Amino acid sequence: MTPLQKLVILELICLAFGHVKTVKRNVTIGKCCALDEILTYEQKCIKSYNSSWDLKVYSNGSFVSFAGKLPPRWVVKEHLRPRCAKPVVEALENRRFVPSITGTAMIVEYDQKITPSQYCIDYNYVLFCPNNYSPEGYTSVLVKKCCGENAVYSEQNSTCVHFKNSSYNIDVGPNKTLGFGFPICGGSSFTVAGKLNQAHLLDNGSVLINS
Known part of the structure; x- marks a missing residue:
């Protein structure tokens, strides 16, 4: 990602989230697969014992890196996926899915802020339901x-x-x-x-x- 892309994304995130306060309560975050599994682009779970977290989380106007761990107030629940007919899969390395410290997340391309119930994360990918999806899936x-x-x-x-x-x-x-x-x-x-x-x-x- 170029410096220009990073700057544009940060500007979008700041506008969407505003000032994010310190999290005082635990937030339940769904992991798409089990802890010893990884999610593939085909939305399947396969065994992997060497994967670890590498997330950049938005907090108070900047990105905070979490390598090998998740934010302290996040409670991960395995095999918890969002409920929609055809969730969208996105690679975390693209940085187009940006979670905040409170658990809400920004989908940069869709210019949408979603809640933890609308997505699940995994080591390499995230599954999410856009705000305006239809029962048949997101076809737009x-x-x-x-x-x-x-x-x-x-x-x-x-x-x-x-x-x-x-x-x-x-x-x-x-x-x-x-x-x-x-x-x-x-x-x-x-x-x-x-x-x-x-x-x-x-x-x-x-x-x-x-x-």
Whole structure:
């Protein structure tokens, strides 16, 4: 993750959580599998005796690393998964799922704050139920805006800048959800592919750019 991505994510998290107070009560957090198992991308549990926790948890305006352990007030319950037809699986290393010290979590791409009952964590992956999922599962196509709400990407400054204008609106159309976050790719820089007003958004979320 580049410094720019880290900064943007931290800004989004600060806006979503605000000031997180010290946890005074225990919080029950579901572990998707048993303690001696790991969750796979296919949402299956397999045995693993060498896995350990490596989480970055949001607390009071910054990220706190927990290596080999979890926050002290978190009580882990094995095999406790969220209840929805088709939970979304996300790799923890992508840092798009950000838990707070209170147990609530921010899903950066969906710009949603969810409760512990809506997710379970494991050593490598997290399963979560978005706030607007349907009984048939989450079928909406996610279209990402690089910068968060009230912000735009400045090509001159190579960063996100604050921009609040009621006339500025991105309409992704039906059956799509507008999320936030930069693409995940190698290297430390991105290339501006084109202008939004010169692009056409397809039903599957792909973009055609007129050059």
